[in-house]
Amino acid sequence: MKEVRGKTAFITGGASGMGLGMAKAFAEAGMKVVIADIRQQALDEAMAEFAHTNFAVHPIRLDVTDRDGWSKAAEEAEAIFGHIHVLALNAGVGIAGPMATSTFKDWDFNIQVNIYGVVNGLVTFLPRMQAHGEECHIVATSSTGGFSAVGTAGLYCTAKFAISGMMEALATELEGTPIGVSCFYPGPVQTNLGATTGEVRPEHLQNEPQPEVGPDGRPPRNFTFDPSVFMSKEEVGKRVLRGIRRGDLFIMTHPEFAPGIKARNDALLRAQPVEPINQQRADVVKLFGTLLYNPIYDKQQVLDGPPLD
Incomplete structure (x- = not known):
């Protein structure tokens, strides 16, 4: 989707953070943005923030766990700007803490927002697209915790790994289509x-106050760092836009995580049995439409340098 000018984007979690960074980048590129x-x-x-611009931006209040709300939001967005071409499923919550002390309420809140918030967007907008x-693009926000534990x-990684599998499967399913x-x-x-995360957590999924403890029963370690070294939301938005224009399967932001990706992939390869492939089994695998490797991975291009203004 190289030409985005005049197209319409719908961004969840779009009022702050990375979602707002995407909204700015998309609007600056000439898109209409919800x-x-x-x-x-x-x-x-x-x-x-957009008041001093002439960008076409429209706000919609949406709880991504509300399926009826999704339908109403889609109808409103299309009534304002017409067809949706870019769907950025970015809304998420950060659930931290050991799984040993996590409650059903923690799991439910995590899954309802981080997984079903994406599912609800797909079920609502994919048939419309x-x-x-017309040419479209869907991008869902996983995390570095979505490829390395x-x-x-654990709760957050569970959800973000799910988003990874969901998008890779969807890309395979939609290969050869305009999406x-x-x-x-x-x-x-x-x-x-x-x-x-605390602000949007509904009352019925709130836990009773408990002392924070780590997996060893002790209080968790507090890490100190300078948040100013983190990437700005504006740069993140530009990187997402570049990935959409390039048609990238994977959109990464930080080269600092490359060693972790390599270490995990190397571990997976070392876990493979060193023995001849059973061709009869391999043929059965092909019958189910899954090759010994997925060709969508071959289309990921090498990325050289940050996005230009």
Whole structure:
């Protein structure tokens, strides 16, 4: 989808953080942009940032776990801007803490937002995109925790790994159609994810206050760092836009995570039995439509340098 000018984007979690960074990058590229968010105050603040521009931006209050709300949001977006061409399923919550002490409420909140928030967007908009038949692109936000496990973030990693598999499968399914698919793996970004997680958690999924403990029963370690070294949301938005234009399956932001990716992939390769392939089994695998390797991976291009202004 190289030409985006005049096209319409729908972004969840679009009123702050990475979603707002995408909204800015898309609008600056000449797109019409719908920013959807559960927080009205955040929507108002985001629209104030666009007030001095002539960008076509429209806010919609949306709880991504509300399926009826999705239908209403889609109808409103299309009534304002017409067909949706880019669907950025970015809304998410950061659930931290060891799985040993996580509750059903923690799991439910995590899954409802981080997984079903993406599922609800796909079920709502993918048929609409297929019906209008124009060139489109779907990008869902995973995480560096979606390709490499992070201790004390098991719930979050579970959801983000799910998004990875969902987008890779969708890209395979839609290969050869006008709809491209990307999985977005951001590293540390200057966002307020931790603060908004508590803000948007519904009352019926709140836990009783408990002392924080780590897997060893002790209080968790506190890490100190300078958040100013994190990537800005504006740069993140440009990187996502570049990935959409290139048709990349994987959109990465931080080269610093390359050693971790290599270490995990090397471990997977070392786990493979060193023995001849059973050709009869391989032939059966092909019958199910899955090759010994997925050709969509071959289309990922080499990325050289940050996006240019």
